Amino acid sequence: MILGKLRLMGVSGVIDWVIQRISSVVISSYVLWLFAWILTADSVDYQAWKALFSNFWMQVYTVSTVIATCAHAWVGMWTIGSDYLTKRQFGDSAFLVRATYNAFCGLLLFLYAFWSFYIMWTLT
């Protein structure tokens, strides 16, 4: 049960799979958009960057991409943990090792997301 709760997005393989595909599309589109902006902007200096990220829709897009990145990373990191941090490698302490690893990854991703939101909404 506890393991099940720790899995969070690992509850259903279908949901994990969909999350990874959708988040990939969001991240790719964001990267392409940024490249397009850099290539077409009149000047790429501090003022231009600030103006770009002060736009409400750019902030929404950026925060959405951060959420997508965190969700994508969570599914990936959880998968890595369940591949390598198993009973075969760690014996009876495998659960504790995996739970610690998952908690660390979850906390780190949460902090990244929180930090990104903070930067975005304190720009203006």
Add this chain to the structure above:
Amino acid sequence: MLVSVYRFNPEVDSEPYMQDFALDIPQNRDLMVLDVLAMLKESDDSLSYRRSCREGVCGSDGVNMNGRNGLACTTPLSTVVKGDKLKIRPLPGLPVIRDLIVDMGDFFKQYEKVKPYLINNDEPPKQERLQSPEDREKLDGLYECILCGCCSTACPSFWWNPDKFVGPAGLLQAYRFLADSRDTAKEERLSELKDPFSVFRCRGIMNCVSVCPKGLNPTRAIGHIRNMLLNRIA
């Protein structure tokens, strides 16, 4: 030719080792790897391996030859020997019982998990459950699996989670029954496959496709299962 064979007898050896044999291979003949194993057994009858039909039907003699899984009986030396050397190891990822014999327990547990038999609780007709030629065609490329285990033991996802990931061989059979027009348990079958491990641990590495001695394509079958699972939630 230098043949290096994995040896391990748990009653005698504390750990496995590779034993080298120098063999004179007859010229102008392309022997199978199984012939080489038989020649080795003549010189050392303690060498253990599985074999039965010696024509690629029973699936008993799956081994790893120069790093590639395959059936010893249908693999000509000309296709695997490099630099006049051949290394023969047991199928990777499964516990070794002795020499080239592995414990296929995990493999068959996964096979059992997919219920590899027709489920149909409808009243049976007087003679047999009929199927159109088109529906029958859907089973081609699926039913031919001989369960040699070459695919699953070449799959890293199966190495890491042999107790949770069904593996390519099991999933090929899962789709064989999902695709069968006579089977009425599709929903139940799919429900048992929707967790993060059974199907979705497949990363599309496709080792299974490249080693299958019968030329089957488990990755494609897994893709079909994935689509069926997605269509359920769409």
